Amino acid sequence: MSKVVDIHNLTKSYGKDIAVKDVSFSIESNKICGLLGRNGAGKTTIMHMITAQLFPTSGDLKIFDERPYENRDVLNKICFIKESQKYPPNFCVHDVLEVAATLFPNWDQRFAKRLLKDFNLPRKRRIKKLSRGMLSSVGIIIGLASRAPLTIFDEPYLGLDAVARNLFYNHLIEDYADHPRTILLSTHLIDEVSKILEQVMVIDKGELIINEEADSLRGSAYAVAGLATKVDAFIQGKKVINKPHSLGGFTSAVIMDTPKFEDRKQADLLGLNITSVSIQELIVHLTGGNSQGKAVELQ
Amino acid sequence: MNPAINVMKMHFKEKWSWFFAPWIILLSSFLINLFVGYLTSGDEPIYTGGLCSIFAYMLVLGIVTLTHMFHFAIGLSVRRNDFYLGTSGMFFVVSAGIAVLLLLFAFFETTSGGWGVQLHFFHLPYLNDGSLIEQFLLYFVAMLNMFFLGFMVSSIYQRFGQYGLFVFFGALLVLFSCGTFLCTYYGWWMDVFHWIGQHTAFGLSMWTLPFLVIYIIVSYLFIRRTTV
Amino acid sequence: MNTLTDDSRPIFLQIAEQIEDDIIKGGLPEESQVPSTNQFASFYQINPATAAKGVNLLVDQGILYKKRGIGMFVTKGAREIVMKKRREQFYEQYVIKMKQEAEKLGITAEELKEMIMKGEE
Structure with missing residues (x-):
């Protein structure tokens, strides 16, 4: 073309x-x-x-x-x-x-x-x-x-x-x-x-x-939410693009990846909630105030 | 269809600004003078500069047309070149049309003995002294001067903004002041007036041609680099 | 206007699933013509290229086939293929998950079976 x-x-x-x-x-x-x-x-x-x-x-x-x-x-x-x-x-x-x-x-x-x-x-x-x-x-x-x-x-x-x-x-x-x-x-x-x-x-x-x-952007990121300590443990070694909310001991993080079976299992074990992220949400996270978006390299 | 012709057609749609408004202004000035003529029952010849209004109007139109039309045309994928050519073409056509109309009115004025009341509105001594062709060229060139002067001023504004206009008029002022100072200092004023007095109106209008060429070139160069 | 609700999964997959659903439910019998990609595009307000991708996915799996110059049709035996595929997905997506959750809650296989039977009543 x-x-x-x-x-x-x-x-x-x-x-x-x-x-x-x-x-x-x-x-x-x-x-x-x-x-x-x-x-x-x-x-x-x-x-x-x-x-x-x-x-x-x-x-x-x-x-x-x-x-x-x-x-x-x-x-x-x-x-x-x-x-x-x-x-x-x-x-x-x-x-x-x-x-x-x-x-x-x-x-x-x-x-x-x-x-x-x-x-x-x-x-x-x-x-x-x-x-x-x-x-x-x-x-x-x-x-x-x-x-x-x-x-x-x-x-x-x-x-x-x-x-x-x-x-x-x-x-x-x-x-x-x-x-x-x-x-x-x-x-x-x-x-x-x-x-x-x-x-x-x-x-x-x-x-x-x-x-x-x-x-390919659809489902290319997901959000994980729960106890701050557990979330921090979960996001180790993952591409975090934003941590938009923090409330008391709870926090959430958006990860640039498609959630794999092991990820879901790990989240389950830690008592964390995994939710999907729409394109609009993804872009908001990438371009929002406290974003670390530029660090993300997409393949 | 040639894009420059399309630009001309675009201008033609703005009938009010190009064709109606200037004549309404000019003719209402004329009617007022005519009315005054009837009040004085034509005993005294009346000379008036009402004709100037149409020239002043076209100077303004030259300025306004660029601001209104340039962004529209460029926004619709017209080349700057084509916009310039089409707009210039419009200036030439309208200038010629106005010159012809003014001559026609002048003709009626002379044949009707100043509209029956000795009113000299369209046919003025000195200005209309030359042959028909000379008179036509005088109006034509004067009109073009107005258009392109307005166009140039506007293109400076479009290209460099308010600051550009400020510098331009500042420079003009300095130039003018220096000129008048030199004339006074060296006592050239008599020579200047003498030089002007030597020429016919037509001759003088031909002396504005170099200026016209400058306006044409400068506005072209600026429009080529103007951004939205 | 109809909308695809899920913006977190590729749309071409959702289109393919919609067509599969229609085949299972009998809305699209075998050898019947499938709407064109442009019809899908304006119906779901999606990009025609994306709709085409979804349709082509089913062509690759032998569920739809192309009649040159006419359009897309449901293959003979398509319903069987789709059902088989969906059953496998059902096992992976629901049964395995259910068993995991059951284990977590200490529900035995026996109890699970009982629960399912109860759900059928």
């Missing part, structure tokens, strides 16, 4: 502030990937560099095997929908979609019309009169109807309720099934999207700490 995004040692710094630090990853074509992490971790900066809206301080970045900066062939294949996208305030929804239709070669007008209806957007309403959620819907419609070979959504649904978000997921999956393309999705609603993702990348403080297939 060919690589749609290929990034090597990408760094972006603003003076002393390093927003993105030595990040390398690649995305193969027609995959749905999640770029996850806390706010301000550097996700948006990376996406801006992929689309040549920001310039890297150092490192190499190839999109569809070419550099994206002022590259019409590459940019034509990218649609980047971001939370902070600005629209001309006097344009009405219809104008924005008409402009988008001229700019994206794969634009599907019928699909756009259907989405407009599903998301209940008033065609004639001016951009400056739209609510936050409606504005997000405009972005989502552009992102889906453009059918760009590389579609990037950066927190696309600010102000949208669960029903509208669900609508987005449904349309995304259905349209992706009919028209496979590479999708990069950044969000903090990890639980909602983790099932859609095939590849998961986690950015923490500008660094890439996880780049894994989503399904």
Whole structure:
């Protein structure tokens, strides 16, 4: 499979502030990937560099095997929908979609019309009169109807309720099934999207700490809880990524491993409780305050 | 379709800013003057600088269009080059259109004897002295100067932020002060006025061309490196 | 919309288990057509590639087979294969565990048997 995004040692710094630090990853074509992490971790900066809206301080970045900066062939294949996208305030929804239709070669007008209806957007309403959620819907419609070979959504649904978000997921999956393309999705609603993702990348403080297939992340960590002394005995020699709770003599620890039969047996003997950890929980543990996440090397 | 043409089409959708607002401003200024003309029943010829309003407006539009449209266009995967070309194309087309319209109004003004009340709004002495082509070029070039000056100022802001604008205007101020000081110190003022007086309005407008070229180049260079 | 509840296990395994369950319960009789991966994807709101992985797992085990250009079908004898597999899993997942727990609590094999009989009443 060919690589749609290929990034090597990408760094972006603003003076002393390093927003993105030595990040390398690649995305193969027609995959749905999640770029996850806390706010301000550097996700948006990376996406801006992929689309040549920001310039890297150092490192190499190839999109569809070419550099994206002022590259019409590459940019034509990218649609980047971001939370902070600005629209001309006097344009009405219809104008924005008409402009988008001229700019994206794969634009599907019928699909756009259907989405407009599903998301209940008033065609004639001016951009400056739209609510936050409606504005997000405009972005989502552009992102889906453009059918760009590389579609990037950066927190696309600010102000949208669960029903509208669900609508987005449904349309995304259905349209992706009919028209496979590479999708990069950044969000903090990890639980909602983790099932859609095939590849998961986690950015923490500008660094890439996880780049894994989503399904192999499921069940790749577990939590153990019980008496502090017993927990400490149990975690000897294991990869502990976080010790989130401590209450009196009780504590818990999250371990980066799939619990094996012996682990369960040992936990049983020590009177400890083993629970599974979802992708969202795992990422919270890895990127949370007292995490030792960076020490973890994933195979 | 050429992407630069698409950018022009995008600007065309902003009908209010490009086509309606400037003429509403200009024509309301005109109507007020016309009203005054009727009150004085056309006994005295009226000369007015109301025409300036459309030029001032276009300077502002040159500034605003970049802030409003640049982020939108770049966000939708438009190349900076194409945005620049399309926007410049829009400037040229609109400048030419305005120049033609202004000449038409000037024509009506002269044939109707100043709209029947000796009002000189569109056809002014000195400014409209030259041939038709000269008059057209005068308006055209003046309009382009406004657009691209606004565009350049805005591109400095987009590229370097408030600090950049501050430095730019600071430098301009210093340059201007030095110029006026030198003129006063060496007593060049008479020569300067003499030089200006020697030229027709058209001739002077041609002397702004080097500035126009500077605006065009500088705004291009900055837009190429502007980030979102 | 339907959801897979367990986010701590690979989804492709859960998809495979869902299909197996349907085969056991008779919802998917032998030689019947299985929904396409895209249908699975939109039904469970999951990535089509993941759904395909789950389906392919069952193809590898001879439970499903592919008719070119038409889709996936349940193999003849698939129910037997699934039942056998599930029985083995039942022994590993439940019986062994139960025996361990019973030992811990000092329940003899006899007592255990009695308990099971009681549960059937």
